[in-house]
Amino acid sequence: MGTAELIWNGVAAFLVMSIYSFLYKDNPFYKFAEHLVVGVSAGYFAMILYYNAFLPKLINPLRAGQYWYIIPGILGLLMWARFSQKWQWLSRPTLGFVIGSGAGVAIPLYLQNYVIRQVHATMLPIGFTSWPLITNVLIIIMVFCALAYFFFSKQHKGAFGAAATFGIWTLMVGFGAGFGMTVMGRVALLAERVVFLRDYFAQLWGALF
Amino acid sequence: MRREIPIAICFLVGISFILEYFIPHEDVLSIFETIRQWAIIVIAFAYVLGIANLVRINSHVIQRKGRDWPYKIILVVSLFFMITVGIIFDIFGIRLGGIGEGTIFGWVYFHAQYPLQATMFSLLAFFIASAAFRAFRIRTFQASLLAVTAILVMIGRVPVGESLWADFPDFIEWIMNVPQLAGKRAIMIGAALGAISTALKVLTGLERTYLGGE
């Protein structure tokens, strides 16, 4: 490993430690790292959009004679009308375009995947003769009650209230499970950082002595 | 007019995307592919607004010598540094310009941005522990359900859980596949209905607050 690499990794290790110093309390090192990551990442995204969206999707098609790409160009430029107090309403058509496309794409997909598909998957054969069938009964009851919790037309009172309460219990068990499942992934992230620091200090040790 | 045209555009674009879902014709698919690309272009243009906002607010602080102003200088300088080495250098053909491995941009990415990002992310290992310590108290029945399931799943997922009870992983699978799945399904169904009705209100112009005042 060359000296340059060692220095660069040293910079990285320093930044890693600066972020961890936040765990003790807010301090100048953390402030430095925080402002640096905001600045660098903003610049990074400018670049990604320039090289992956602006150039290949607008400039190159226009150069290739696909003049209809002028439409998104204009829609994009209209956004810059926001810089002027007087003309900023010009940016609204663009806003309409972006929000409209988002909503239009979302509607059928949400219905398909989050409603119909889930409904289909819940229509399970039920019974009390075998464990899988009992499990299906449980799933259906839990889905019912959790859905009842999301009813806005009725106060959570009486039998309906009891169902909604069982629904919220189901949700709580689900949330607990989600939390428990995640601990592992987060620990893995820290483990990777620990390995990075360990390797760096081993290298530094090797280079110095 | 200043509201009607945007709403009309929103409606037309939205409805055509809904229709596209039902039309398998390849010509239609390719037209809509192009329109989807347009959205990416438009978003790229809007990025300039973001940069302008960032620079404006931070330079205000620097000018007024507001709180933490030296740090704001670091922020603005690092922003322009990245843009300079990434785009300006590349346009003028200066060595090590552009993006990718082996450029200045690449070095900064791998030795500053990536470690910073990954370290920020890994802070969650600490936070998840402190949140668990604080919140998982057996206070109410609901809180206990939350806490007990979390603890069971947590322990059941690691090898040590299995050595405590051989069927632990199966039990965890059951929790994931029955109560967890049922709760999630209900949330999914409800949230999707809510999202669709909100989207429908937006498309039809019934909900137009996003356009702002006159």
Place this chain on the structure above:
Amino acid sequence: MPIISSAELQIQSNNEFFPSNTNVKSNPFFKVLFLFLCFLLIDSPLSFAAEDLSESWFNPNRLNMLIFLILFFAVIIYFIQRAKKGKSLFIRRIAGLDAIEEAVGRATEMGRPVLFVPGIEDVNQIQTVAAMIILGNVAKMVADYDTPLFVPICRPFVVPVAEERVKEGYAAAGRPDAYNRDNVRYISDEQFAYAAGVQGIMLRDRPMANLMFGSFFAESLMLAETGFLTGAIQVAGTANIHQLPFFVVACDYTIIGEELFATSAYLSKEPKLLGSLKGSDLAKAIIIGILALGAILETLGITQFTRWFFIE
């Protein structure tokens, strides 16, 4: 100060379609459900044969989706129209609204800032739109007091929308002068850089109320834990199921899934839009009916009903 004025008027205990005292024949809930179920007992015409559809103008395998979509749209529009005609609709009060009011109230009382985090997705994500609707009302509540409202933003496209909403909120409260454009801040598109920036605001501007609404990912717990450290009252709401556990654990109040959209419907300028909640409730009631029927038929080995809900 109340955020709901006109919408509140709609809340009278008149039950629309739920069978408390209504007679079954005139109840639209039963009518729609009955017709719908009759229709569905016919065998599904969907074949899902692997044919080449690249030249056809309609995908026959999505016929069921088309029917469901039209039905759902009709239900939503029907109830909105009904509300517009002045028919009173009963909608229970959503507890999340009180939580928002309380948090903002406490912050303004103490003269400490309010922080509104609208998630990290772009404005074409419906959750962000819902967050923006809520933001306008929060601005209205804050406007009367001279406490700043910070809105850190992750996607540039959200900046103009948020600016407009905050400005409008201040104007609606009669305080257009109090609007400070510098408080709607773009931070970074990068998730964790954004989280770092928001943490910075939490640590140094010490907001008393952290409101987090929209589409959140891994940064949720980072924000909520740092917010807890600074002693803020935190109310969060998202439909991103994977992040709900963290908000539930670390925030004082969590608005779950559909409640986010319901809250935004409540806070919309048009109280009539609450009608959509009724529509979505009817849809849920029908879904419960369908599920029950589907499970029973499936148990009896009758599958044509279930097949209507199959999507390739």
Place this chain on the structure above:
Amino acid sequence: MRKILEKLESLDRRIIFIFIGLSIAIPLLFPVYTDFSVTAPVEGFYDAIEELSPGSKVLVSCDYDPGSMPELFPMNVAVFHHLFSRGHKIIVMQLWATGTLLAERAMNEVLQEFPDKRYGEDYVNLGFKEGREVVMVSMGTSIPKTFPTDAQGTKLEEIPLMQGVTNFDDITILMNISGGLPGTKEWVLQVQSRYGVKLGSGCTAVSAPEFYPYVQSGQLVGLLGGMKGAAEYEKLVQRPGTAQRGMDAQSVSHIVVFLFILIGNIAYFSVKGKKKRLKVSR
């Protein structure tokens, strides 16, 4: 005693932080390798590859970034290893710009064990393509049109492996290493549901619960969730890697978190009655 308990009840979070840090660092420096069993979704993932006839063309989409690398990189390596060891051909692609470098790194690591695998014949890297779902859908129409060249700029028609590959019909199975969005969800919605291609997923532990319904509904042949999933898979393919090594750190840190929750509860019940600030739910 009461004082100690009160202290413990509202323990300074920095003490928790120190313990968590140590519980992860120490086992990583001195690993023990504890044993564990394999869960069904991982088994499904493994079996799906085992069942393919040798020489099958497998598409691997590496859609992750350095942020999710700790969990996903070991999976990626294991998947490549498994595919090569069964004699399959690998077509690599990325929908995340940041995935390119990681996929290359994973491939290079595996190639050291399979030095006779040739680029263009046994594996090919189509590179990164911007456009998220659009790319997925357009691949359904034509892969050569979506990716006219591979990552190095070679025309697809000049690559032997890509002969006869026009769309998803020519791919036996698709393996997605997914760090977020676009990822497994989009592959399921846009590709699996439209084109019916077999799909397996390796994802982060956070998103795993979200994808379980897909496994149950058969839309995913299998699922590797987080480091645990990776470790189980590493065990099945008999190639111990970073995931298996990390499992010790996982065990210890999970126990530490558990102990803290226990201490918190004991202290809480001992000094009960104090006003509580936090309400978990309504």
